[in-house]
Amino acid sequence: MHLKTCWSPCFWHPSVRSGSFAVALYSLLxxxxxxxxxxxxxxxxxxxxLYLPLFEASLSTTTQHAGRFLIIYFIYMVIVSGLLMWGIKADIRGLMIPWLVGMGIIIVFQAAFGLWLIFGYYIYLEVVFAALVNWSWMSYNVxxxxxxxxxxxEFILKKFLL
Known part of the structure; x- marks a missing residue:
């Protein structure tokens, strides 16, 4: 795949660098x-x-544990989104890789969550729609x-070909 420009739902970015910065801001927010x-x-x-991630969790136990995990994970994503912004500005590849790992985990979770919705609650039509919306969001994350x-x-090519 060869990208020259980048789009987001509201903006078009003339370069992959500015698009990557927008991606970092999107993931941070x-x-x-x-x-x-x-x-x-x-x-x-x-x-x-029933299409919410914490639907079957009990408020006193499971929601608290899962919530702590989610908060810690998304604090990690806030940090690596900041590192991604810094890595893009300074052209430091090592600061971009933790974001790729974190977003890869999110993509796998979204795929699994959509499948769980379809196979767990297939008799409800609104769940199929919720899974399709989830997979659309996952496609944007991909x-x-x-x-x-x-x-x-691009950074590697620029570094080694020049």
Whole structure:
């Protein structure tokens, strides 16, 4: 795959470098939103829709443990998103790789969660729609992953061919 430009749902970026920076900002802000939602659910907020990730968790035990894990993981994503921004600005490839690992885990989780929705609740039509929306979001995350991966490839080509 060869990328020259990058798009996001609202913006077009003329280079992979500026697109990768937008991807870093997107993952930083999305991680903050997910941390906020997780804290909301942990203190008793609504998670009663069957397509929500913490739907079958009991508030007193499982939600607290899963919520702590999610908060720690997305704090990690906030940190590596900041490292990704720094790595893009300074052209340091090693600062971009932790973000690729973290986003790869998110993509695998989204694929598994969509399959769990389909196979666990296949009799409800709205779950099929929720899984399709989840997989659409996952597809955008895959595109973001490839954008950053291609930025690393550009960096390597620039370093070794010049």
């Amino acid at each position: 999305m991680s903050i939103c997910i941390i906020t939602y997780t804290v909301y659910v942990m203190v008793g907020g609504d998670a009663s829709q 595109y973001c992953y490839y954008t950053v991966q291609y930025r690393i490839q």
